[in-house]
Amino acid sequence: MSALAPVLDKLDANLDQSIERLFELLRIKSISTDPAFKADCRKAAQWLAEDLKSIGFEASVRDTPGHPMVVAHHDGEGPHVLFYGHYDVQPVDPLNLWESDPFDPALKEIEPGRKVITGRGSSDDKGQLMLFVEACRAYKQVHGKLPCKVSILFEGEEESGSPSLKPFLEANAAELKADFAMVCDTGMWDRDTPAICVGLRGLVGEEITVHAADRDLHSGEFGGAAANPIRILSKVLADMHDDTGRVTIPGFYDGVEETPSQILKSWEALGETDENFLGVVGLSIPSGEKGRSVLELTWARPTAEFNGINGGYTGKGFKTVIAAEASAKVSFRLVHKQDPARIRAAFRDFVRARIPADCSVEFHEHGGSPAIQLSYDSPFLIKAKQALSDEWPKPAVMLAMGGSIPIVGDFQTFLGMESLLAGFALVDDRIHSPNEKYDLSSFHKGQRSWARILDALTR
Template sequence: MADLDRVLATVDADLDASIERLFAFLRIPSISTDRAYAAECRRAGQWLADDLASLGFATKLNDTPGHPIVTAASNGGAERRVMFYGHYDVQPVDPLDLWESPPFEPRIVENAEGVKRIVARGSADDKGQVMTFVEACRAFVKATGKLPVEVTVMVEGEEESGSANIGPFVAAHKDELKADLALVCDTGMWDAQTPSIILSLRGLMHDEIVVHAADRDLHSGYYGGAAANPLHVLSKAIAAVHDANGHVAIPGFYDGVVEPPDYMKAAWSKLDLTPENFLGPVGLSLPSGEKDRLLIELISSRPTFEVNGMWGGYIGEGSKTVIPSIATAKISCRLVANQDPVRVRDAVRAFIRAQIPADCSVEFLGGEGSPAVAVTHDNPDLAKAAKALGDEWGTPPVTVGEGGSIPVVGQFKKVLGQDTLLVGFSLDDDRIHSPNEKYDLTSFHKGIRSWVRILAALAQ
């Protein structure tokens, strides 16, 4: 405990210097999706590699067909090893005119309630979160001369543009990345006072459906009422996916879905997640999914079928009275633990094919997917991290599933055979991917202190 107290005191004393280092990182416009910023992405990776090297890590900037991946490893003789994953790339800043200050000139602003916030692109996603972990390591080295566990760091530069190269990289470097546990700081708090640990991430299957009818667009006055309209055909097929109670009616869609334990459902039912406070801020009020499920189940532990885009025919200015020959929809399914993306894809395609009239045809373009990942509820490292977070924030963390997907976490389980703890400190109002992205100063400061406590706990 004496060591822990010294390290926490070091975090507090060095906060201003920690902020300056974060600001230096945030000033680098590492926009991965735009090749015009390729040199800046490399500069961001090199900056992080150099910073980790200053803490005694053996670091390397690994070239890929895209942007480089930073790896770093400690070697102090500790019994356990953890691997930390994050990303140094950021989203584009458009529309630039909506930013209240230049997006790569970080600053601290104070709102009307006196809350101080770091404003810059990447402040919450994910540079600020990455630096909470790096600064925790720095505090250990400065205060005690060593880390409580061995640490491997892997930070990529393409998360915001699809992570095309991280999967092959993990497979090719699995021996050097092997650890007892993976740690990810790319998630958020339950609220500003309550930490959270994400126990599961939904998987993903996305596909494109193209319905073909006549061999050309038809005059709607001449053929209307007789010729099949592919927009109607596709709309009817998609409408048939859900029944009146919001369940997905595709045979086999729920194969493998496991119910959360009763104690977890009981805990979820006590959380203040209502349609008013969840949907209200986006202008909605009624949950549209399965009517026999809690709202939190709909967004975390249940699979979904969503239409992401749909088009066909004439969509320009004015009118053009045609029956189109082709209609297209992009769909995605969020998957939960034990669902197989390939089996879900095949079930969806079989269902859609069955809805198509004999004189029309359908093709599918895509079908890529990644499985969901989950941490078992009895994992001892989960209990250690939960206690550490409770000690720092004064309230136990909420343990929930998250509706989004981080495909690389599935790689950690499949290729490296290790579970992942997802602990993050962003807030719902951090404006991630939007103009005026911010990261509360408390999130940064207590995020560093939280990782100090977690690393100390994992060493026990």
């Protein structure tokens, strides 16, 4: 009999009290983006620090130029983990769409046998961060100690761009550096299937403006003779994909790796179809590289996307103008080892090669970050995967995400740590929207999941 079983029993026994504790935290209106709630943000940080102290953590509220951080440490043997979550929440408007007060949490049965916790932050991210706190509490109650050395970082600006995070990590790198990070801000594949996110795509943003004549021209007078920047821009963009959906920029696929076949098989086993994935937004045909599933396309393949285009007369009616310029916003989602700087340079060369000699092009950079790709066979992830699989009806899946979670890159960059991204949100949690909720099963089995993960890591 391991040390784990009594901890899981304790979590079961503690459930009602743990709900009460979450409700206390949910009642604090810690909306980070609205200065009116500055004091509430600090109150949430203080509440968390006090709660962590009550478990035996050395916890403190640390000032930043914005909202404070909560940092806590607890000694232990074995590996050192840093758990990350954020206590700030999104604004609640439009308030009239909420079925009950967003800051008066409640437990509701939404269908027979399915209870949910309602309220702003119940899923994103207060409910999720408390999972880990409750797991630690039960460990302490049962064993008087934690199974390993644990540090905790709770941020209060995640919903408002995390302006203080990087400086804080840099300034406190020695204190915060652990063997690996745990981030609980993601979701499950479905209600039965837990998920670990091992890939996050990177991003390169570019804005290009094609300049032709030095003024807008009349298309009667100059049409057929003068360069048309919309035509040039369309050609540049159209040239960027071939007929199979591949990006044609030379060197674009340098650093892109094929996803291991057993991973592809595990994704296939999820049963996601093109029709399901695209059907919710009214589409049905994948637009990316042919022969790859929508999951592979969005999780493990790079893209070139056109996010905006503008030129000439775009108002009502018609104007027979040949514009002086036209512009587009272009972004690239990167995977694996693609290098943002090289992608940007290759893109610019590609564009320049297509600009007529009497025209010009101007580039503006809009950010760039590499992809994050954890090793599918890292022992740390394998252990966590098994722990999750032990808790839930179906085995955990290792998936990737099409977007980015900046904290993961920051942990890598500033603290040299890899992250375990495991969370228990569901797609219908309505995070950032009215009537946010968190399934009681996520809250309960999520606590048990973190207890299992902590236990597994120490073996």
